[in-house]
Amino acid sequence: NAGVTQTPKFQVLKTGQSMTLQCAQDMNHEYMSWYRQDPGMGLRLIHYSVGAGITDQGEVPNGYNVSRSTTEDFPLRLLSAAPSQTSVYFCASSRTSGRQAYEQYFGPGTRLTVT
Amino acid sequence: AQRVTQPEKLLSVFKGAPVELKCNYSYSGSPELFWYVQYSRQRLQLLLRHISRESIKGFTADLNKGETSFHLKKPFAQEEDSAMYYCALGGHNTDKLIFGTGTRLQVFP
Numbered sequence A: 001n002a003g004v005t006q007t008p009k010f011q012v013l014k015t016g017q018s019m020t021l022q023c024a025q026d027m028n029h030e031y032m033s034w035y036r037q038d039p040g041m042g043l044r045l046i047h048y049s050v051g052a053g054i055t056d057q058g059e060v061p062n063g064y065n066v067s068r069s070t071t072e073d074f075p076l077r078l079l080s081a082a083p084s085q086t087s088v089y090f091c092a093s094s095r096t097s098g099r100q101a102y103e104q105y106f107g108p109g110t111r112l113t114v115t
Numbered sequence B: 001a002q003r004v005t006q007p008e009k010l011l012s013v014f015k016g017a018p019v020e021l022k023c024n025y026s027y028s029g030s031p032e033l034f035w036y037v038q039y040s041r042q043r044l045q046l047l048l049r050h051i052s053r054e055s056i057k058g059f060t061a062d063l064n065k066g067e068t069s070f071h072l073k074k075p076f077a078q079e080e081d082s083a084m085y086y087c088a089l090g091g092h093n094t095d096k097l098i099f100g101t102g103t104r105l106q107v108f109p
Helices: none
Strands: A004-007 A010-013 A019-025 A031-038 A042-051 A054-057 A064-066 A076-078 A087-094 A110-114 B003-005 B010-014 B019-021 B024-026 B031-038 B045-049 B072-074 B083-091 B094-099 B103-108
Touching: A004 A087, A010 A019, A019 A031, A019 A087, A031 B094, A042 A064, A042 B094, A087 B094, B003 B083, B003 B094, B010 B019, B019 B103
Parallel strands: A010 A110, B010 B103
Antiparallel strands: A004 A019, A019 A076, A031 A042, A031 A087, A042 A054, A064 A076, A087 A110, B003 B024, B019 B072, B031 B045, B031 B083, B083 B094, B083 B103
């Protein structure tokens, strides 16, 4: 199993550009999520999904869109990049019961710089 | 609302010293607490969770519902314990996992 994979590993964008960060998992996990990691702020939840076709907002959703058309993939779209979105982005997945949180498996991260 | 507080950004100790990384939480329901660790240039990985009540790499953590705490402890720190540690909170009726701001542990030789 590859686990959780993310592409690209690094990306530099100019302000106003759009792009999609890719995330895929091969563990048949229903729950997937996106976090951003910033110094002193820890990990903040951007969006999450409890299954194909179902997404919801986390703590810091503004400026980001997600969709979940398959169980395996959960892409994160930046609509119009801003310098404040410079961060390291982590995707994670876990099984779900709808009643409790399980261990989350993390991808290697995407380091994004917006100039 | 779910909230996790890790009051220390940095904790520095010498090898062999005891370590305690603090974590406090706020949650109206029945909490589920986790500790995740991120070694340099590696992805986050689960260290332990309160349900399992086990010791991993010499670390233990006890859920104290009265004090709403889940502090991570190790009696004798090792240099390889140097990493970023995150406390995370989930709970019944939610799949979401909310993370604290993290504590960087530095263990000096």
